[in-house]
Amino acid sequence: MAITTRKFLDILRRSKLVNDAPLKKALRLCIEENGGALPNDAEQLSDFLIAQNVITTWQSKKLLDKKYKGFFLGKYKLLGHIGVGGMSSVYLAEHTLMKRLRAIKVLPRDRVDDSSYLERFYREAQATAALDHPNIVRAYDIDSASETHYLVMEYVAGKDLMTIVKDDGPTGFIETAQYILQAARGLDHAHTVGMIHRDVKPANLLVEENGQLKILDMGLALMNDDDSELAGLTDKHNEKVLGTADYLAPEQAINSHDIDLRADIYGLGCTMYYALTGHPPFPNGTLAQRIALHQSKMPPAIGVDRPDCPAPLVAICFKMLQKEVDSRYQNCLEISIALEAWLQTQGIDATKNVADPIHLPPRQGANQSTDTIVEAMHAAVGVANHAVVGSSTSSVQLISGDGSALGDSQLLGVPGSSVSTGNSHIELGTEGARQSLQSTTHGLLDGTTTSAVMKRMSFWGWIVIGLSIVCVILGTLAMIVLAMRYFPNSPTTQQQPDRFVVSEPSAQSAKVYNEGS
Structure with missing residues (x-):
């Protein structure tokens, strides 16, 4: 009514x-x-x-509908309903004071009494909070109000990759390479802290209007040190246990907990295949049939749908799609190197994120939010991190900026490797390489900070420096005058009508100075 x-x-x-x-x-x-x-x-x-x-x-x-309650959660005003996940609803919200948009994931009240659901919800929040990367949706806070538990996350205004392909068709070759490169960077960050996403797919890759990609939904994320009871929460409630069938690694279908980061690499390969062709590797058949195909058969050639697809992109994609984990790329850094190299041949500097160029924030006191300053610092760290790559022996070196083309084997980022066998690969995930990376990052940032401080020296700062110099000069002159007044016969000073002349010390005075000292 x-x-x-x-x-x-x-x-x-x-x-x-x-x-x-x-x-x-x-x-x-x-x-x-x-x-x-x-x-x-x-x-x-x-x-x-x-x-x-x-x-x-x-x-x-x-x-x-005559409802006036439920529009607020703590400090946030709910503006709209974004979507529903396997165990929660997501809302667009605005901070009541700061007026910043956030995405809020809410656990339904009927699930609060189930301790395992609540445990999993907080586990997801903790997992997401451990990640801080420009290509991963950030988590800001977790709280509860009137028995409603919610997670406050970064709001990404854009479309997911699945929607983009459905609306506009397969993405361009350069566009695809840039999307997969950003996803590989974000996943590499997650893998570095010991986290496996387990559900990498186009719907979980959000793309902003400026082309920046962010990985969504760490709800299925599995920490390497998860115990069986905690890791089994998803199994217990039969919620997307295996991830999504169209992007599921063969080993993940057999045992979803006995996997490593290379399962994410397979899912990323399926996602790249989808972006290039407009459909998943095996789009037809029942769920069981599609899972079986992922375990036993390679997908149809990309050239069937895109005859003009560059061979290096095909090779990169199919190396990720190898059935044997040892035949795939062994970490996402290898994928990043391969895609960066191909983009370089297309005249694109891909060593930096889409959000570049990076500028240091203005002096405190200007009208700029704390979030903006923090995000600029995070982005600057990201640029420094991606200025460093490793060789096949895990040594670390800076990329030259001449943009020269690399050889075919270097295009894959794996010298001498073969897509079919994958017997040779780069091991860049060692602790030493990552420590060298961090050291280089800090060095770059320290240099930038010093330069910024010099440029931002205030007007009054220069005045103080100038006055200090004048005081030093006047003090020196005063000491000379006093020396002439009280030591008129000193061998080191001789007064003449119009000037003071400072002579070289005599041998005798030098001897006295040496003995006195």
């Missing part, structure tokens, strides 16, 4: 979604445009308030 305008306004005020001042301003404007009175139809008034950005469409539907 429809409600009246008066009832709608009463519910809106009780919801506390809008302060009185902006609401009154909007209502006055509505009266002016409606011939001197508010519309009798509550939906018409609601549409007007939506057009004026006073409320959102999602809020309007709730209000028209």
Whole structure:
């Protein structure tokens, strides 16, 4: 049953979604445009308030259903419903004071009484919080309000890769390489802290309008040191135990917990195949049939759908799709090196993230949020990290900036390797290499910081330095005058009518100085 305008306004005020001042301003404007009175139809008034950005469409539907509770979670005002995951709902929210948009993952109240679900929810939050990388959706906070548990995450305004391909068709070759490169960088960061995603697929790769890609949903993430009880929570509730069948590594279908980071590499290969062809490697058949195909058969050639696909991209993709884990790339850094090398041949400097160039934040006191400063610092670290690559013997060196083309074997990032056998591979995941990487990063950042400090020296700072120099000069002159006054016969000074002459010390004075010292 429809409600009246008066009832709608009463519910809106009780919801506390809008302060009185902006609401009154909007209502006055509505009266002016409606011939001197508010519309009798509550939906018409609601549409007007939506057009004026006073409320959102999602809020309007709730209000028209006579609901005025549930619009706030702690410090956040809910603006809309983004989606539903296997165990939670995700909302778009705004911080009530800072006015920053965030994505909030909420655990349904009917799951709170189930300790295993609650444990898994907090486990996901802790896993996500351990990651801090420009290509991974960040987690900011976890809290509860009135028995509602929620995780506050970075909001990414964009589309996932699956939606992009469905809407626009297969992505371009350079575009695909850039997407997979960013995903490989993010996964490499997760693998470095001992985390395996386990559900790498196009729907979990979000792309912003500027082309920046971020990995979503660490809900299935498996820590290397998980005990069997905790790791079995997903199995216990039969929720996406295996990940998604179309992007599932062969070994993951057999035992979803007896896997390593190379299962993510297989999923990334399936994702690259999807981006290039517009469909997963095995799009037809039942769930069981598709899983069996992933274990026993290589996908059809990419050239069937894209005859003009560059051979290096095909080789990179199919090396990730090898059935035997030892025949794949052994870490995501190898994938990054291979894709960076191919992009270099296309005239694209891929050693930096899409968000470059990076600028240091302005002096504190300028109108800039803390989040912006922190994100700029994170991005600067990311640029420094990706300026370093390793050789096949795990040595670390800086990439030359001349953009010269690499050989065919270097295009794969694995000198002398073969896609079919994968007997040779680069081992860059060693602790020594990563420590060298961190050392180089700190060195680059320290140099940048010193330069920035010199450039930002204030006007009064230079004044102080100038006055100090003047004081030193005057003090020196005063000492000379005093020396002449009290030691007129000193062998080191001789007074002449118009000037002071400082002579070389005599042999006798040198002897006295040496004995005295």
